[in-house]
Amino acid sequence: MKAATRKDVLAWLTKLMGEYTVIAPTVVEDNVLYRPVASTDEIAFDFTRTDMSPKEHFFLSTQPILSITKGHGEVSLAEPPLEREQVIFGVRPCDARGLKVLDALLLEHEPADAYYAERREKTTLIGLACPEMWPGCFCTSLGGAPDDAEDVDVMLTEAEGGYLVQTVTKKGKNLTDGLVLSKASGKRPQPRLSPESVPVPTQEVWRQHFDDEVWAHLADRCLSCRVCTYVCPTCRCFDVRDYVTQSGVEGSVIERLRAWDSCLSEGYRRIAGGHDPRPTKMQRLRNRFYCKFHYCPQDFGPVACVGCGRCIVACPVSIDIAEMLGDVAKLDKR
Amino acid sequence: MGTTNPMRPYLGTLIGVKDLATDIKLFQVELNDSQACERFIYRPGQFAFLSAFGVGEAPFGLASILSRGSALEFAIAKVGTVTAALHAMEEGSIVGVRGPMGNCFPLEEIKGKNVIVLGGGIGGAPLRPVLHTILDQRDDYGHLTILWAARNPSLLVFTDEYDDWQAAPRTELHLTVDQGDESWTDNVGLITELLEKVAPSSENAVTITCGPPIMIKFVMLTLKKLGFTADQMITTLEAKMKCGIGKCGRCNLGEKFVCVDGPVFTYTEISQFLESFV
Numbered sequence: 001m002k003a004a005t006r007k008d009v010l011a012w013l014t015k016l017m018g019e020y021t022v023i024a025p026t027v028v029e030d031n032v033l034y035r036p037v038a039s040t041d042e043i044a045f046d047f048t049r050t051d052m053s054p055k056e057h058f059f060l061s062t063q064p065i066l067s068i069t070k071g072h073g074e075v076s077l078a079e080p081p082l083e084r085e086q087v088i089f090g091v092r093p094c095d096a097r098g099l100k101v102l103d104a105l106l107l108e109h110e111p112a113d114a115y116y117a118e119r120r121e122k123t124t125l126i127g128l129a130c131p132e133m134w135p136g137c138f139c140t141s142l143g144g145a146p147d148d149a150e151d152v153d154v155m156l157t158e159a160e161g162g163y164l165v166q167t168v169t170k171k172g173k174n175l176t177d178g179l180v181l182s183k184a185s186g187k188r189p190q191p192r193l194s195p196e197s198v199p200v201p202t203q204e205v206w207r208q209h210f211d212d213e214v215w216a217h218l219a220d221r222c223l224s225c226r227v228c229t230y231v232c233p234t235c236r237c238f239d240v241r242d243y244v245t246q247s248g249v250e251g252s253v254i255e256r257l258r259a260w261d262s263c264l265s266e267g268y269r270r271i272a273g274g275h276d277p278r279p280t281k282m283q284r285l286r287n288r289f290y291c292k293f294h295y296c297p298q299d300f301g302p303v304a305c306v307g308c309g310r311c312i313v314a315c316p317v318s319i320d321i322a323e324m325l326g327d328v329a330k331l332d333k334r
Numbered sequence: 335m336g337t338t339n340p341m342r343p344y345l346g347t348l349i350g351v352k353d354l355a356t357d358i359k360l361f362q363v364e365l366n367d368s369q370a371c372e373r374f375i376y377r378p379g380q381f382a383f384l385s386a387f388g389v390g391e392a393p394f395g396l397a398s399i400l401s402r403g404s405a406l407e408f409a410i411a412k413v414g415t416v417t418a419a420l421h422a423m424e425e426g427s428i429v430g431v432r433g434p435m436g437n438c439f440p441l442e443e444i445k446g447k448n449v450i451v452l453g454g455g456i457g458g459a460p461l462r463p464v465l466h467t468i469l470d471q472r473d474d475y476g477h478l479t480i481l482w483a484a485r486n487p488s489l490l491v492f493t494d495e496y497d498d499w500q501a502a503p504r505t506e507l508h509l510t511v512d513q514g515d516e517s518w519t520d521n522v523g524l525i526t527e528l529l530e531k532v533a534p535s536s537e538n539a540v541t542i543t544c545g546p547p548i549m550i551k552f553v554m555l556t557l558k559k560l561g562f563t564a565d566q567m568i569t570t571l572e573a574k575m576k577c578g579i580g581k582c583g584r585c586n587l588g589e590k591f592v593c594v595d596g597p598v599f600t601y602t603e604i605s606q607f608l609e610s611f612v
Contacts, residue, residue, distance in 0.1 A: 065341055066341070066342065068387050068388070070387055070388065070428075073426070073428070074428070075345055075387055075428040075430075077342060077343070077345070077430075079339060079342060105581065106581060109580060109581075111338075111340045111579055112338075113340075113341075113581055114338060114339035114340070114341065114342075115339075115341070207608070210608050236581070236583060237582060237583035237584065238576060238577075238581075238582050238583070239576055239582075240341075240390070240391065240576045240577070240582070241390055242385075242387065242388050242389055242390045242391075244388050252388060254387055254388045258341075261576075261582075261583075261584075263583060268584070269573070269574065269584070269585075270574065271572050271573060271574050272411070272413040272414055272417070272572070272574075273413060273546060275546065275547050275548070277547065277587070277609065277610060277611055277612060278609070283609075287586070287609070290588070290608070291583070291586070294589065294608075295586065295588065295589040298589040299580075299589055299591075
């Protein structure tokens with residue numbers, strides 16, 4: 001195990017800023033968000049769970065996917081490229097795992113999503129192990145761990161007044177070439193785990209309880225506000241719309257935008273003519289939970305929840321995904 | 335990204351726009367790039383996204399077959415913003431085309447069988463390739479029974495082809511409308527009533543249905559009454575979509591995506607979905 005002093009890590013990050021867009025946790029109003037930084041002074045080193053996951057730098061909340069120029073009877077299309085490679089500092093293991101879930105959906109399930117693929121390829125993840133599990137965290141119940149280094153390129157663990165440094169991938173190795181490393185003297189500190197675990201029902205149990213009354217009961221207080229979807233590191237529903245940015249006699253310039261959407265929205269499944277096969281709040285909330293724990297495993301492999309706990313914290317009416325898992329597990333034992 | 339980006343449409347030119355019915359037009363699109371034309375190999379039942387640049391894009395069933403010409407044809411009802419923008423376009427306008435997408439009708443597998451085709455309203459659009467394929471390879475299929483319906487006579491699609499369909503050997507066409515008008519002399523009533531009246535035999539037969547969800551549901555129930563098994567009932571489902579490639583999450587029915595697992599399903603498959611399509 002290697003180690004680096006805090007001072008050397010700061011110098012390294014500063015150096016990286018010359019070559020990459022460095023994205024790190026920063027305090028924006030009262031939130032901690034991953035944002036591009038120009039100096040290490042802007043980085044919030046002392047953070048727990050960021051309010052949004054770094055998903056927003058791979059699958060953007062609003063992303064131009066096509067630039068369309070129309071005029072004189074002609075149309076031309078261009079795809080806006082990502083100009084500069086990115087480094088994201090301070091990625092939590094659960095969020096890195098969330099990206100692996102998105103990889104399964106957006107890359108491995110062909111055809112690959114070109115926009116996500118480009119950002120994934122051009123981004124290096126510097127992980128930061130969690131010292132403990134915070135209220136709402138349940139990553140360990142879903143196979144993760146607060147210090148799981150598997151899905152990042154470099155993993156840092158705070159220790160000995162600096163960081164323990166684990167290079168995980170080749171990309172990570174290339175990045176840490178610029179970091180002064182020494183041999184670690186102590187052992188890697190163990191994170192403090194939550195004593196409680198959340199049961200994850202089997203695929204069979206999900207199939208059996210689709211029509212159970214538990215869904216209506218849970219959805220009763222859902223506001224369809226969609227915040228759970230937006231804070232989720234694995235939700236990936238999107239909408240595509242054209243936005244005219246310039247319009248005149250010579251022609252027009254249009255941006256085709258892709259934006260986060262949510263299956264909880266009313267009318268999400270409505271088709272031309274007005275038919276909606278999923279008209280109730282109960283059906284929509286159930287779809288979200290089933291998408292995470294039944295549909296994604298069936299279609300793409302992984303469960304689409306990493307136990308980050310953001311939706312539990314963000315929900316204005318305290319719908320608790322971990323509690324829901326417990327309820328479904330209880331149904332099985334009934 | 336270029337050609338490897340499935341969200342980037344091909345450019346195409348509207349080479350023909352024809353009125354088919356009230357607020358329904360047939361759009362003929364020729365892809366501008368000859369390489370794109372070569373790549374655009376599609377089969378009956380598949381669909382494509384059409385872009386009205388500046389307004390948006392939406393998925394539409396392909397209403398043509400490759401062997402009848404290179405133009406891609408779409409029968410489109412004016413019901414929303416994208417379709418209204420397309421309806422406002424004239425010949426020569428440029429549109430975007432993404433596709434072909436989805437699975438197709440099992441027209442190879444059902445050779446030798448009697449085929450009953452049930453179309454309701456604009457649901458007739460993706461069935462036209464089925465009819466054209468069978469009519470062009472008439473000897474490969476058994477008896478063809480077409481049940482064609484619309485809310486009223488002005489909404490019946492492909493009326494200019496009825497003579498051809500009826501003139502084909504071993505082919506019958508039955509029309510019905512929910513509500514007739516003064517010049518309408520044919521059947522009045524729901525397609526399910528017509529189906530019970532025509533009562534095709536289920537022996538060595540398959541049915542192919544497209545229409546509004548409620549129609550599909552009741553057609554399936556009527557077919558069951560007539561002795562058809564769920565495997566003999568094939569249908570194609572509609573869903574709102576944003577990508578067509580299994581990513582955007584809009585069109586799922588349980589763990590299935592209408593865009594990549596469908597749009598063509600047997601009733602056996604539909605009955606196994608966790609969620610109802612209706």
